[in-house]
Amino acid sequence: MLVIGSLSLPSHAADNEIYVDQAGSTANIDIEQLGNSNLIGGLLSTAGSMNALDLDGSNLTLDINQIGNSNKFFGDIYGTSVTSFFEFDGDSNTFTIQVDPTNTYSADSGNYFVDVTGNSNSFTLNVGTAALSDTLDLDWIINGSGNSITSSIDIDQATNYVDIDGDNNTLTYDGDGAAQGYFWLDQTGNSRTFNIQQQSTTDNDYLKIISSGGSGTMCIIQNDSGGSTSC
Secondary structure, eight states, X not given: OEEEEEEOOOTTSOOOEEEOEEESSSOEEEEEEEXXXXXXXXXXXXXXXXXXXXXXXXXXXXXEEEESSSOEEEEEEEOSSOEEEEEEESSSOEEEEEEOTTOSSOOTTOEEEEEEESSSOEEEEEEOSSSOEETOEEEEEEESSSOEEEEEEEEESOEEEEEEESSSOEEEEEEEESSOOEEEEEEEOSSEEXXXXXXXXXXXXXXXXXXXXXXXXEEEEEOSSOOOOOO
């Protein structure tokens, strides 16, 4: 097991940064940051010239907890059978993760759970490239207002469940790939914005939306190799 922790000091101290470059199967990685303006990078990281959060291998277990405001979590995961729990408590946090963007290991059998409590956060999770996220299980639990959630999945028997409670939240979902994509949105709150596109190359997809609240816009497209369309 690899356990990495970082506890922020009083406001006069420097912000915390964590750099992880992991290669190999069956790794168990647990990272926790407490405080504000911390960074786990990765991808778009810039402070202190850091990079990485590069995880390579199969049967990985990843547990990320960032508790505080204005924290960042960036990186790439190259692996199959990855189990991940991402928890963010606070406001104005940023999360951007790609799972196997170059088709190195495939993104099959992934199980990702994202738990967010707070406002004005921005989260992006992209899984797979060419219908590689076979049997993906992705769950989002969002509590707060003014959050932005973006997810792109190349589906192949993939499930994406989103539960959002709060006002002025924005959800963008693009499900491409083969077939048998399952998307379920359960949302409560006002002034919401949805752009949901489920576009497999064959069919047998399922889309369910339960929404309660006033005002906002919704764009929903379901297309199995039909003509081009947009909202």
